[in-house]
Amino acid sequence: MSDMSLTDPAAVPYQRIAASSAEARTPDEIRGLRYPFGRWVPDHGTMFEVAPGIYWTRMGLPFGLDHINLWVLDAGDGWAIIDTGVNLGASKKAWEALFAGPMAGKPVTRLIVTHYHPDHLGLAGWLCQRWNIPLEIARTEFLLARSLTLDVRSEPPPEAVDFSIRAGWPEQAVDMMKTKAWGSFHKIVYPLPTGFKRIKDGDVLTIGARQWRIVTGRGHAPEHSCLVSDDGIMISGDQVLPRITSNVSVYPTEPYADPLGDWLESIETLRAIDLAVLVLPAHNEPFTGLHTRLDQLRDDHLDKLAKLTAFCAEPRTAVDSFATLFRKPVGESDYGIATGEAVAHLHWLEERGRIRRVSDAGGVDRFVAV
Template sequence: MAKKFNPPSYDMSLADHGFDATEYRGLTYPLGEHAPEIGELYHLLPDIGWTRLPVPGNLRHINIWLLADEDEHGEGVAIVDTGLQLPDTIAAWEKLFAGPLKDKRVTRVIVTHFHPDHVGMAGWLCKKFGVRLWMNRTEWLMARMLTADIRNAPPEEAIGQMRLAGWDEARLENMRQKGWGNFAKAVSPLPLGHVRLFDEQLLTIGHRKWRILTGGGHTPEHSCLYDEDNKIIIAGDQILPRITSNVSMMASEPEANPLAEWLESIEKFKLRMHDDTLVLPAHGEPFHGVQQRLDYLAKGHYDRLDKLEAALKQRPHRAVDCFGILFDRDIDDSVYGLATGEAMAHLQYLEKSGRIPVKIIDNVQWFGGANNF
């Protein structure tokens, strides 16, 4: 029989941590700029631990949440998100298991969505501790599909999608030379099965009850964990404080409308979130002000859509012609694919809402006012 779990005191305020709160663009960061170092554990609350793992590039890190849990074998810890499969990530996990987590038993691994910085070490952790992977079915299937889809060259459908967007032949040839299946390099082999997470599911972890709220747009069915009683949400990439999550067309669903799904999800979360909810994001620091942040995210996309529509009424554009309209930064080779996917998502939204027409000329999509063709 499992040992009875004695919940700690939850009237603890984040102000008790001794850090000065900071404000930036209407959001309040109760811990200021404090964050754990890579591989260190910081107790945000008595039953919620926070660590960080390395991510190459501008993101630099991913936040990992460790939740006090209990199962038939006794007390332990549930891990939410897992990091990329990289030597530095493995070293950080080993440091944690040799240090602050030395006497902790992992009860389960929970992943918010299929992107490799979130699912990358899930299989490694599940195998190491003999536990189940908890994940939305669609997201799990996406990860399983992408880890299995390894080829010497990209499929012609993927090449065709980039050609539609306006990539030139030199860029397409470079894409061919890179092969297909880089996703699998960053993800450890996943378990054969999983425990399914679904929208509005109530998940008991330790003494807390977490409601699964599913969002779309960034990925098909991203899972957030919302403790309604204590107003805390583990938001993954669905609500980030200082950057906007990428919303892109995917080769696996070329007729989708991910930006519409993203904007619908924002409205859904606005209806569910108390404004004093503490948001635990995948990147950045914990913050208050979720309603303002969701409003800002929605307005940013609506403003860009209006700006894009106005430009398209002047003359037709390909997706690659829209970068200067949509992005406040130079688009170099390192982000060219992401920028293309996001531009395509905005154009698809306008076309599917009847605001602009599209015409294919020589295997390239041109978007613009009807009088321009």
């Protein structure tokens, strides 16, 4: 991903820089999380039935996070696909092998995408064309994806440069950013359909013998759709992952946002889901122990927020805060994703009156505890 603009919203939006303390332990040591299929995963291009009529397949990704779980549901007279993989030749070949193999004999009749990130949406346009079906997705996710595919420039917009300066980037990092093209989303996303079929929080989708309720999460994406079945299965996308935590970032496209507030609120919303559900995540393996994992995700952020508040006893930039938020040193190639996460944590504290922003004559923002 090194060719992507450092603050491009499409640049590595999937995984946080640092794992939480819980994630460093083995699964058996994480109380309350259980993996019914162990750490086994299906080979790429195959399908494994995790529950009657629900199939798990995996495809490769050209990122540090090298895989995505995709879900194929038996819809009776056809198949429903949940998420797509990125727009690469290998992904298309994997789908074609499935269509000619375990999915042969029935058409794909539905495509549902949880959110706008390229590993989930990248082949949506291709699949919709291939099977002449609509794309089912939340409105905000569709519109954001469409705008990002069109935002291609020979150099970063001034607002993105200002965003990096305010975060406290070193001068050489800002200068390097200015030399790079802006807008890489379209590189791994097949052209999207002109229109879409909207799904939204509370909708109930009938797929085969099951009813699936849409539960919307926020923070990682603006309107992330999780699917919860009437028999205790949750397709969680990136909203709940068992061993990595989803990236929660502020981007130049919405530079004063509070996505961490959305994320923590969504954790509480998701507690309404039965704690016994089998969670089918987009990355890592299926697991049970939803509420335990929600506690881990919440506590990890709250711990970092407490440490960051103490760190801001003196005025600090977003770049200064890297050492507090991330266990490993952040190199310039990771400045974009690290800045987004750091600013998200600083904005959460600022919105709640725990720190305040002080801007200098050079346009750099520093935050100090109140």
